[in-house]
Amino acid sequence: MIEHSHYLSNTAKNLKPSGIRKFFDLAAGMEGVISLGVGEPDFVTSWNVREACIQSLEQGYTSYTGNAGLIELREEISYYLQKITNKYYNPKSQLLVTVGASQALDIALRAIINPGDEVLIIDPSFVSYAALVDLAGGVPVMVRTKGEEEFKLQPEALEAAITDKTKAIIICSPSNPTGTVLRKEELERLAVIIEKHDLLVISDEIYSELTYDEEYTSFASIEGMTDRTILISGFSKAFAMTGWRLGYVAANEEFLQAMLKIHQYSMLCAPTMAQYAAIEALKNGFDDVAHMKKSYRQRRNLVVSALNDMGLTCHTPGGAFYVFPSIRKTNLTSEQFAEQLLLEEKVAVVPGSVFGESGEGYIRCSYASSLEQLQEALKKMQRFVDKF
Known part of the structure; x- marks a missing residue:
């Protein structure tokens, strides 16, 4: 048997795997998870x-x-x-x-x-x-x-x-x-x-x-x-x-x-x-883009309002389909919050720390999900946050 790692480049060996994938993989192994982690539209191509x-x-x-x-x-x-x-x-x-x-x-x-x-x-x-x-x-x-x-x-x-x-x-x-x-x-x-x-x-x-x-x-x-x-x-x-x-x-x-x-x-x-x-x-294709934008804006407003109401301070983002609320009031790290929320309430978010040191104390939530899923996820998050 050869020692395969001996042949790998130092760059490849030292490259860290995506922190986002870790939580996708965790969520993939569980049934009934509502994912607010995926960075892609929930719409089908026109x-x-x-x-x-x-x-x-x-x-x-x-x-x-x-x-x-x-x-x-x-x-x-x-x-x-x-x-x-x-x-x-x-x-x-x-x-x-x-x-x-x-x-x-x-x-x-x-x-x-x-x-x-x-x-x-x-x-x-x-x-x-x-x-x-x-x-x-x-x-x-x-x-x-x-x-x-x-x-x-x-x-x-x-x-x-x-x-x-x-x-x-x-x-x-x-x-x-x-x-x-x-x-x-x-x-x-x-x-x-x-x-x-x-x-x-x-x-x-x-x-x-x-x-x-x-x-x-x-x-x-x-x-x-x-x-x-x-x-x-x-x-x-x-x-x-x-x-x-x-x-x-x-x-x-x-x-x-x-x-x-x-x-x-x-x-x-x-x-x-x-x-x-x-x-x-x-x-x-721009009529469909306009339709998607209108839907995203409605969802953004819903999610930002709900997060702030539950004490997770969140600025109103001007674009994309992400919100980045603070979870510092829970006294959990970003990774602890994301892991516990997934295990206890089956809601997947991404810890802000995977995006850099400035992201510690925050989580990324995507609102590229249906209103029904977002509303259910927010109820579960409210229940989780109430414990703290």
């Missing part, structure tokens, strides 16, 4: 989008596309981005279709990072960011935020985190896990510091369509930031297409070509039939 995929199969479109994706899809993405950023991205040279936004993040980081380069990550943040920086050979640097400031990155915290090794910052607005949205004036204040220190921005805008109280502002639309910004998005959240695994990246031509080379060797192209479905989504 029928016209599914039908476009079926038609592509019937017509035999089952071969590879070009590495960058179907030009028809890139043209639709370019048209869409021009509406939300007021910037033109050349579909032939500045857009790349990827296997989900996750792959876009991966190749963006690999395209810009040299060993030892530091990448700033807002804490709390999506669990993949730090891991992908590690895998690219960089050093993730967490920049802490505060619940009383709605977990918004403050300019002075950004400035204090920058060193001579800092190359980029990852910004996600609306945020996973907090639902926080950075307003235009807040992004502008960050942009001043980013330009001063000559940093790049990887802007994860996967939740851009899911904002509820004000118009969304893309970081790429901020004056002077377009060439500094690698914009990443996709179809998973707004169009309820998580399983289709389709995303895209928009960037300066030189950045884009570097990412395209990595994409060519690691993935070749995104699934052909999913690309045809995405064309239909961008052409005729």
